[in-house]
Amino acid sequence: MILKPGFSFCTELSDRLMNETLILRCLPLKPGFNLFDMLFPELKEKRFGYVNMNEAAKAWFAKYPEPIVSENPLLDPATCQAMMNEVHAELGIDVSYGGWLEDRSTLWRGSYLDEAKIYLHLGVDVNAPAGTAVAVDRHAEVIRVDDDTPLVGGWGNRVILRLRDEPIVLIYAHLAKGVVCKVGDQLAAGDVFAKLGASSENGYWMPHVHVQAVEQKYFDDLLQTGQLDVLDGYGSQEERKLLAHRFPDPMHFIQLDS
Template structure:
């Protein structure tokens, strides 16, 4: 249940959007800070995401590789790993803003509309791939969200790099070992080993990958967060959770078109 003050903030974001304003007032300054300091961010993977080969996937319709739903993660992992090997690519990418078919089940619906538009970027690589902190921060919260098609083990970092600049990064679908020895407020430095990719079914029963997301307002949540938004509310949620490529800095087009395809 969202705290009362968070509900009020969310309502304010809706009202500002209706007035033609940026829903989250501080989002403009936060995005600008991320843009200004982009060159200082460390890669979240051992491969340099700015230069390494990749396959950018399209999960807006069923294709050769299917994620979630009733798909078999073991079989789909086998297919993806072969595609990546054939392309000599160490990582596959799932796009930001993508309207995904796997989020159309009742689990993702509220008031009849599915939360189907992806708020993060997915990085696909083998289970236990190490993940590094892209910039300094502290552990805000962590949890094992162990429902089917949920995040599985999850870590959220808080970043306060400058006066009046605060944002959060979320790392989902991790291994259970990733939560060992964590505590709220634990300091993390840029480039530190933070966690590792999880395997199915521990990671929510997905192809092994990292869900990476930037968050400007936690809305009172801890250890968990909305990973997708209703398409009808996209303009509000993109102000709360901007393009993660502001940090990842991949040169490929890793954001879906405005309609999600």
């Protein structure tokens, strides 16, 4: 969706069933502004919106009551995708994004998050089709490329970038196999380095890219002490303040337009 210059875009769309606000996004606009112009060059003409997936899950469960004994059907990527397709159709959008510090205890109940009660989402998700090209939005160095497939609930294929103009590391996760970058590569703004992965290769999630910012000092400490495996995309509400410092809002470090 291309937005007209000179306006402040503030759209609020509510779920009709639960009367819960699912979309609320206000942005100052520039001529030719398009939210996904840099990160997702193939999505330039798509309609977008912010969706709180936990509230969407509450509405979905209310609309489709499940037997109490059953496991969470949204843990199945196809069912979760069906829910998001329904939300997108209801709201008149093609792509949704959101999630930083979002409580996802309803969305992912019954998952590995239950044991430690770590439902606080530490990144931003962009829900788009598998195979969508992902581009870097500013100059960065590739410092890690890895893959924990076939782990269910994992990162899947992951690329970690160190920004050249900020003391921040960015994690891009749930990507497709065959990323087109390697450790040491210097990426310029606009370079495509990966594609969104299907559920069979992205950690068994519905197709989306998870972008998570990490304070560089904290990341380097984990790397030097061999504790990088403790990094997760979720944390506990009790540590919210600390986690917000270690994992700041990725939207501050993503240049949304060209």
